[in-house]
Amino acid sequence: CTDKEDPKKGKEKRGTSKEVCGYPLSIFFIVVNEFCERFSYYGMRAVLVLYFKYFLRWDDDLATSIYHTFVALCYLTPILGAIVADSWLGKFKTIIYLSIVYAIGQVAMAVSAIHDITDTDRDGTPDNMTFHVVLSMVGLFLIALGTGGIKPCVAAFGGDQFSDHQDRQRRTFFSVFYLCINGGSLLSTIITPILRAQDCGIHSQQKCYSLAFGVPAALMLVALVVFIVGSGMYYKAEPQGNIMLDVCKCIGFAIKNRYRHRSNQYPKRQHWMDWAEEKYDKLLIAQIKMVLKVLFLYIPLPMFWTLFDQKGSRWTLQATTMNGYFGSLVIQPDQMQTVNPILILTLVPIMDSVIYPLINKCGLNFTPLKRMTVGMLLAAIAFVCAALVQIEIDKTLPTFPSTSQSQLKLLNMGSETVTIKMPGNDPLNLTAAQASNEYFTFEAGQINISVGHPEVRNTISLAKGQRQTLLIPLTITDEWLMTDDITSKPQEGNNAIRFVNGMKTAVNVSIPAANFGLIEPFSYSNYSLIKNGKVTFTLWSGSQSCEYSTDFGFGSSYTFFIPSTLVFGPNCQESITAAEDIKPNSVHMALQIPQYFFITAGEVMFSVTGLEFSYSQAPSNMKAVLQAGWLFTVAIGNFIVLIVAELAKLPKQWAEYVLFASLLVAVCFIFSIMAYFYTYIDPAEIEAQFKKNVNEDDEDNKHKLQKTEVEMNKRDSIKCHDEDDKDKQTKM
Numbered sequence: 242c243t244d245k246e247d248p249k250k251g252k253e254k255r256g257t258s259k260e261v262c263g264y265p266l267s268i269f270f271i272v273v274n275e276f277c278e279r280f281s282y283y284g285m286r287a288v289l290v291l292y293f294k295y296f297l298r299w300d301d302d303l304a305t306s307i308y309h310t311f312v313a314l315c316y317l318t319p320i321l322g323a324i325v326a327d328s329w330l331g332k333f334k335t336i337i338y339l340s341i342v343y344a345i346g347q348v349a350m351a352v353s354a355i356h357d358i359t360d361t362d363r364d365g366t367p368d369n370m371t372f373h374v375v376l377s378m379v380g381l382f383l384i385a386l387g388t389g390g391i392k393p394c395v396a397a398f399g400g401d402q403f404s405d406h407q408d409r410q411r412r413t414f415f416s417v418f419y420l421c422i423n424g425g426s427l428l429s430t431i432i433t434p435i436l437r438a439q440d441c442g443i444h445s446q447q448k449c450y451s452l453a454f455g456v457p458a459a460l461m462l463v464a465l466v467v468f469i470v471g472s473g474m475y476y477k478a479e480p481q482g483n484i485m486l487d488v489c490k491c492i493g494f495a496i497k498n499r500y501r502h503r504s505n506q507y508p509k510r511q512h513w514m515d516w517a518e519e520k521y522d523k524l525l526i527a528q529i530k531m532v533l534k535v536l537f538l539y540i541p542l543p544m545f546w547t548l549f550d551q552k553g554s555r556w557t558l559q560a561t562t563m564n565g566y567f568g569s570l571v572i573q574p575d576q577m578q579t580v581n582p583i584l585i586l587t588l589v590p591i592m593d594s595v596i597y598p599l600i601n602k603c604g605l606n607f608t609p610l611k612r613m614t615v616g617m618l619l620a621a622i623a624f625v626c627a628a629l630v631q632i633e634i635d636k637t638l639p640t641f642p643s644t645s646q647s648q649l650k651l652l653n654m655g656s657e658t659v660t661i662k663m664p665g666n667d668p669l670n671l672t673a674a675q676a677s678n679e680y681f682t683f684e685a686g687q688i689n690i691s692v693g694h695p696e697v698r699n700t701i702s703l704a705k706g707q708r709q710t711l712l713i714p715l716t717i718t719d720e721w722l723m724t725d726d727i728t729s730k731p732q733e734g735n736n737a738i739r740f741v742n743g744m745k746t747a748v749n750v751s752i753p754a755a756n757f758g759l760i761e762p763f764s765y766s767n768y769s770l771i772k773n774g775k776v777t778f779t780l781w782s783g784s785q786s787c788e789y790s791t792d793f794g795f796g797s798s799y800t801f802f803i804p805s806t807l808v809f810g811p812n813c814q815e816s817i818t819a820a821e822d823i824k825p826n827s828v829h830m831a832l833q834i835p836q837y838f839f840i841t842a843g844e845v846m847f848s849v850t851g852l853e854f855s856y857s858q859a860p861s862n863m864k865a866v867l868q869a870g871w872l873f874t875v876a877i878g879n880f881i882v883l884i885v886a887e888l889a890k891l892p893k894q895w896a897e898y899v900l901f902a903s904l905l906v907a908v909c910f911i912f913s914i915m916a917y918f919y920t921y922i923d924p925a926e927i928e929a930q931f932k933k934n935v936n937e938d939d940e941d942n943k944h945k946l947q948k949t950e951v952e953m954n955k956r957d958s959i960k961c962h963d964e965d966d967k968d969k970q971t972k973m
C-alpha cells in the first residue's frame with residue numbers, strides 16, 4: 242500500500258470516502274455494481290437466441306438478426322447516457338435512473354417468458370404470442386437503453402473517485418473493473434443456461450426462460466441497491482451544462498469561420514479549431530482539441546472488435562463441428578465462450594503484476610498505445626489460429642455433392658451377400674444387412690445398376706445436389722426404395738439418426754427424448770436429432786420389445802438397420818447394424834484454446850488499456866463522452882462483421898478468417914503510425930493551466946479595472962470638486 246506517485250501532483254482527496262490501501266472505499270460499491278450488472282447483462286444474453294427460437298418460435302435468421310440488432314443497440318446507447326450524464330444529470334443520477342429503466346426491462350423480459358400468462362388452453366404453449374413478443378421487445382429496448390446508458394458513466398464515475406495523484410491506483414481500478422465484468426459474465430453464462438434447462442410452470446411444465454431472465458433481473462436490482470448504498474461516499478462531479486451542444490456549436494463556428502477566412506491574405510492558425518477563438522473560450526477549444534485527437538485515434542479501432550465479437554458467432558459455429566469430450570466432461574459449443582472470461586481472470590493479474598512490470602524493468606516504455614497495437618496483432622494471430630483449426634476441420638468434413646452431382650449409398654436389406662455393379666465403379670460386395678462405407682458420386686441424372694446373380698437390372702433416377710441411399714430389398718426383384726439423406730452436418734453438435742425397418746412387421750422405435758414413430762415393413766423413419774452421449778433405443782413390435790444402446794459423439798448421422806432376422810428379446814444389440822452416413826466431429830474443441838488465448842491476451846492489452854486511456858486522455862467535462870466514443874467503436878465493429886461477411890462471401894471459412902486477420906494487420910499498421918504521432922496529455926494539467934491564465938487575465942483585468950475606476954473616481958472627484966467649487970462659488 243505504498244504511494245510512490247508524483248509528489249508534484251495535487252493531493253486533494255475526492256469525495257468523503259475512506260481510503261483503504263490508498264484506494265477510495267467508494268470504488269468497492271462501483272465494482273460490485275459492475276459485477277452484478279454484467280451478470281445481469283451476459284446472463285440474459287446467453288439464453289436470448291434460444292428464447293427467440295424456442296419460446297417465441299422465430300426462425301434462425303430472425304432470431305440472429307434481432308439478437309445482433311440488440312447487441313449493436315447496447316453499444317450505441319452509451320452516447321445517449323454520456324450526453325445526459327456530462328451535460329445534464331451528472332454520472333451519479335444518470336446511473337441511478339437508467340439502472341431503474343434497466344431493471345424494469347429485465348423484469349419485463351422475465352414476465353414475457355411466463356407461458357402460463359396467455360396459455361388459456363393449458364397445452365404448454367402461449368396462446369397470445371403478440372403479448373409475449375411485444376413485452377419482450379419493450380424489455381429489450383429498456384435493457385439496451387439501461388445497460389448502454391450506464392456503461393460509460395460507471396467506468397468514468399469510478400475513475401472520478403481518484404485524485405490526480407492516484408494514477409497508479411486508477412490504472413489498477415480499471416483492471417479490477419475489467420475483472421469484475423468478466424467474473425460476473427463468467428458466472429452468469431454458466432448459471433443461466435442451467436436455469437433455462439429446468440422445467441417450470443403453473444399449468445404445464447416448460448423450459449424455464451422466466452427463471453433464466455428472472456435471476457438477471459434480481460441481480461440488476463442488487464446492482465442498483467449496492468450502488469445506492471455507497472451514495473454517501475462518492476465524489477460526484479457536477480455536470481457542466483449542455484457540453485455536447487457547446488462542442489457542436491464551437492466546432493461548427495470554427496469550420497464556418499475558417500471557410501470565411503479561406504483567402505491567403507489571412508494568416509494561418511496552428512489548428513483549425515483555433516478559428517473558434519473569436520467567439521469561444523480558449524479552455525473549451527483546448528478541451529475539444531483533446532477529444533478530437535483521441536476520437537481520430539479511434540477510427541481504426543472497430544476492426545479489433547470486428548474480430549473480437551466473432552467469438553460468439555463464427556467461433557461458436559466452428560465449435561459445433563468439433564468434438565467436445567474433455568474426459569468425462571462434455572463441453573457444449575456455446576460453453577467454449579466461457580474460456581474468454583476465465584482467461585481474462587487469470588491474464589489480467591498476470592499482465593499487471595508480472596508482464597508489464599517486467600517490460601518496465603527492461604527499460605522499455607510500453608505505452609498504452611503500444612499495448613493496444615500489440616493487442617491488435619494478438620487478435621490477428623488468434624484468427625490465423627482459427628484458420629488453421631478450420632483447415633483441420635475441413636479435412637474431416639464430408640464432401641457433399643455439388644448442384645450438378647448426385648451421391649448414392651447402398652444398403653443390402655437382404656440376408657445374403659449381393660454384388661452390385663454401377664457405372665464407373667468396381668463391383669461392390671455387400672454382406673447381409675451391410676451398407677456401403679461411402680457415398681458414390683455421379684454426374685449423370687440416371688444410372689443403370691445391376692444387383693445379384695442372376696443379375697437384376699434397374700435404371701434409377703438420382704436427385705441433383707442430393708445424397709440418397711438405395712435400399713436393396715430382401716427379394717431383389719421387389720421394388721427398390723430410395724431414401725433422401727441429410728446433406729449438411731447436423732447443427733449444434735446434434736446427431737441425425739434414422740431407422741430402416743427390414744422386417745415384415747411394423748416396428749416402433751423410441752428413446753426418452755424422441756419417438757421415431759411406427760416404421761412400416763421395408764420402410765424408414767425420418768431423421769431425429771439426438772444429443773451426444775449414450776442412448777438406449779427401445780424397439781417394439783406388437784407386445785415384444787428389445788433394447789439397443791450406442792454412444793454418440795457430435796455432428797454425426799447414422800442409419801440404423803433393423804434386419805428381417807431380428808429376434809426380439811431383452812437385447813437386440815448384435816442384430817442391428819449402423820451405417821455411418823456422416824462421421825462424428827473428430828477435431829477436438831481443445832484446439833480452439835490457442836485462438837481463445839490469443840484473442841483474450843489481445844483483449845487484455847487492447848480493451849483494458851483502451852478503457853483507461855479513454856478516461857485519462859479525456860477532459861474533465863467529457864470523460865463519459867469519450868467512454869461512449871470508445872464503446873461506439875464496439876458497435877461499429879459489430880456492423881463491420883455483418884458487412885464484410887455479406888460482401889466477401891468466401892467459399893471457405895478458413896479464407897474468411899485469414900481475410901479478417903489480414904484486415905486487422907493492415908489496420909494495426911495504420912494505427913501504429915497514428916499512435917506514433919500522438920502525444921500523451923494530462924488534461925487536468927492543461928485545464929489548470931488555462932484556468933490559471935484566465936485567473937491571471939482576470940487579475941490583470943481586475944487591476945486594470947481598479948486602475949480605471951481609481952482614475953475615473955479621481956476624475957469624478959476632480960469634477961465634483963470643480964462642481965462643488967462652482968456650487969460653492971455660486972452659493973457663495
Ligand SMILES: CC(C)C[C@H](NC(=O)[C@@H](N)Cc1ccccc1)C(=O)O
Binds near residue numbers: 422430
Ligand atoms: C466489449 C466490452 C467493451 C468489454 C467487456 N467485455 C468483456 O470483458 C468480455 N471479455 C466479456 C465476455 C464474457 C463472456 C463471453 C464473452 C465476453 C464488457 O462487457 O464490458
